[in-house]
Amino acid sequence: MSLRSVAVVGASLAGLNAAATLRREGFKGRLVVFGDEAHMPYDRPPLSKEIVRREWPPERTALSLEGLAADIDWRLGARAVGLDASTRTLVFEGGREESFDGLVIATGAAPRRLPGASLPGVHVLRSLDDALALRDDLARPGVHIAVVGAGFVGQEVAASCRQLGLPVTMIEAVAPAAHVLGHEISAVFAALHRARGVDVRLGVAAAAFEADEGRLARVHLSDGRSIKADVAVVGIGVTPNTGWLEGSGLTIDNGVVCDETCLAAPGIVAAGDVARWPNPRYGELRRVEHWDNAVRQAEHAARRLLAGDDGAAVGAYRPVPWFWSDQYGLKLQLVGSTLAHDEVKIVYGSAAEERLVALYRRGDRLVAALGLASTGKLLRYRRMLEVDPTWEDALALAA
Amino acid sequence: MTLKLVVDWPLCDGNGVCTFEAPELLAIDDDDNLVVISETFDNDLLPKVEAAVCVCPKRALKIEKTG
Numbered sequence: 471m472s473l474r475s476v477a478v479v480g481a482s483l484a485g486l487n488a489a490a491t492l493r494r495e496g497f498k499g500r501l502v503v504f505g506d507e508a509h510m511p512y513d514r515p516p517l518s519k520e521i522v523r524r525e526w527p528p529e530r531t532a533l534s535l536e537g538l539a540a541d542i543d544w545r546l547g548a549r550a551v552g553l554d555a556s557t558r559t560l561v562f563e564g565g566r567e568e569s570f571d572g573l574v575i576a577t578g579a580a581p582r583r584l585p586g587a588s589l590p591g592v593h594v595l596r597s598l599d600d601a602l603a604l605r606d607d608l609a610r611p612g613v614h615i616a617v618v619g620a621g622f623v624g625q626e627v628a629a630s631c632r633q634l635g636l637p638v639t640m641i642e643a644v645a646p647a648a649h650v651l652g653h654e655i656s657a658v659f660a661a662l663h664r665a666r667g668v669d670v671r672l673g674v675a676a677a678a679f680e681a682d683e684g685r686l687a688r689v690h691l692s693d694g695r696s697i698k699a700d701v702a703v704v705g706i707g708v709t710p711n712t713g714w715l716e717g718s719g720l721t722i723d724n725g726v727v728c729d730e731t732c733l734a735a736p737g738i739v740a741a742g743d744v745a746r747w748p749n750p751r752y753g754e755l756r757r758v759e760h761w762d763n764a765v766r767q768a769e770h771a772a773r774r775l776l777a778g779d780d781g782a783a784v785g786a787y788r789p790v791p792w793f794w795s796d797q798y799g800l801k802l803q804l805v806g807s808t809l810a811h812d813e814v815k816i817v818y819g820s821a822a823e824e825r826l827v828a829l830y831r832r833g834d835r836l837v838a839a840l841g842l843a844s845t846g847k848l849l850r851y852r853r854m855l856e857v858d859p860t861w862e863d864a865l866a867l868a869a
Numbered sequence: 870m871t872l873k874l875v876v877d878w879p880l881c882d883g884n885g886v887c888t889f890e891a892p893e894l895l896a897i898d899d900d901d902n903l904v905v906i907s908e909t910f911d912n913d914l915l916p917k918v919e920a921a922v923c924v925c926p927k928r929a930l931k932i933e934k935t936g
Contacts, residue, residue, distance in 0.1 A: 487923065494919075515926065534928065762886065765923055794884055794926060801882065845885045845901040852889065 473571045473737075474499040476775065477560060479550050480576030480711075481505025483513065483761065484742025486533055487768035488574040489542055495776055499571075501542050504560070506549040506577075509598055510535075515761060517601035518626035519796060523634060524605060528598055550577070555719035555735045572737045572775045575715075575726050576768065579708035579743040579759065584618065586679040591686030592702045595623055607701045608636060615639070616689045616699035618676045620646035622795045624705035625659065628668050629797040639669040639697050641676050641689065650804070652814045655828055655840060658821040659802075666798055669697075676702075710744045710757065725757040730786035732771040739771035750788045751858070752807060762792045790855045800824060801845065805852045806838030817868035818847055827851070829864050836864035873909050873933040874918055880929035887921035887930060895921065 476492060478485045481503050489503050505511070512531040520526035552561035559569040581594035593604045608615070608631065615631050617624045620642035631638040640646075640663060645656040664670050671691065679702065680688040690696045710725040720734050721727040725746030728734045732747055740747075742764040746757040758767075770787040777784045795802045808814075811830040819826035819842070827847045830838035836859045841848030850867060874894060885897040893914060896904045910918060915932075922930045 490923075513928065761926055762924060769923070792886065796882070801884070803884070843901070845883050846897045846899060849885050849888065849897055 472778070473497065473776065475570045476501050476572040476574065477568070477570040478503040478574040478576060479560065480574075480578055480742070480744070481507065481511050481544065481546065482576070482578055482742070482764075483511065483533065484576035484578070484744075484764040484768040485574065486511040486535075487765050488576060488739075488741055488772040490536065490538055491769045491772035492574075492776065493538060493541055495773060497776060502545060502568075502570075503542055504545045504548045504550055504562075506547065507597060507599075508547050510544065510546065512598055514596070517598065518595055518623055519630060521598070521601040522595075522605045522608060522627065523630045528602060531598060549714075551714050553715055553718035553720070555738055558737055573739070574768070574771055574775060575734065575738065575740040575744060576742045576764075577711040577714070577744050579710045581704070581708050582706045584676060584679075584704055584706070587704060589679050589681055589686050590684060591700050592679055592704065594704050595627060596708070604701070604703060608634065610700060613637075613701055614697075614699045616641060616676070616697055616702040618689070618702055618704045619643075619706040620660075620663075620670070620672075621705055621707065622647060624703065625663065625797055626795060627703045627705065628663055629666070632663075632666050632668060633798070637667075637669075639671060639689075639699065641671050641674055641691060641697075643673065643675045645672050646670075650808055651840070652808060652811060652830070654814055654816075658824075658826070658842070659797075661821065662798070662800070662824060671697075676704075708743065708759065710746075712744060723755075727755065729781070730788070731774045731781045731784055732767060732787050733774055733781060737775070739775045741768040741771040745771070747787065750786050751790065752809070756807075756809075758791055760791060760793045763789065790852065792852070800843050801841075803841045803845065803848050804838060805840075805848060806830065806836070806855045808838045808840075811837060815865075817865070818844060827868070829861075829868070831861045831864075834861055835859065836861055839864075870912075870934055870936045871909055872912065872915060872918070873935065874905065874921075875908075875931045875933050876903065876905060877929045877931070880927045881925075882927060884926050886924045886926065890921040890924060891917040894918065 511533040581596045615638040617640045646659040648656040675692040678690040726740040728747040793804045813831040825843040828840045839851035888895045
């Protein structure tokens, strides 16, 4: 099958990188990118940082099109509502249908919401529009902010609020990013935030939002206490945007399920936050919500699509995952996967110094390394993780 | 044609991902700052430099082609 037409469904980081790769690899056919947002592709990491802190105008988040714009048909504000995978026919709001020889699914994920989340003052943070609304609400005189969920979005919002000199309470059911960091390193981040004036409440959930005069006034907690807050930011994770693919014929299970080459079905690949695939490094299906993955997986998926039936020519997508978070001018970097780790060991620095490298063991292998303000040292472990090192080798490197 | 790697220094905050993609041209020093080993490069390194440009989380890298 030779491709004469490709549609990329999703116009954010993965969608853009897939489209760019298709052209770079020599695809000359019709290329259409559909996005449900009104904006041309933009970058999400600045939303919790430069945008809410008013350091950047919104236009600075725009992703560069590097001369591609003329070569691609951009359909913004176009929401795909269905797919027939056997014919690669997309269905759009209003009933319009379009068929293509190849599809890249890059529809990303949407933030989870709490009951009462439509109350003025209660925010999620995923889109540029979300960020601008939050930014504007943070300018309210005497504002008090409640961050619900101390994952990385919540932590970055809390840090940005403190950098703006605003009072913020961070409410977390377990501990900051505990499911990723493990309890010892999670405690380092709780301390980091407390040291800078965040009121960190652990082991509690937000039970209810109380309104006064039509907007948020208090957040009630599961321990019976309540906090004054007229702005709340709910950062409790995302769910993949796969509702539109029910009945399509694709396997949908916490994302679009793909093979190890990122192929979901003949002529259909997936990439980014929506894609779930078996990374041969780990041997189980995973969905990765990192920026770096959106870039790399989109590139791999595009090449897979162009390879047609010859998946072996492209091979498996087997990255070492990489993730970063910027808080208070400190850089957290995490390379590898901490899932089901058996041990974590700090091998450089310390929590007190707010500069450290921590290694994660699963069985007898190093599976991940975390750096806080330690980029150079962490890079050595990144190199090491490419070749599946033993725990002994990892400790030897640190010695 | 001359190929030149251009760093937007105010945007760069030393993530170091680029040093993986193009170690011939980019490194992180002991102070965790980016070091450009050589600004200009040959065509055979272009795929690596393009990869570095794509994976920079701060979008701080650009390639300039002159001549």
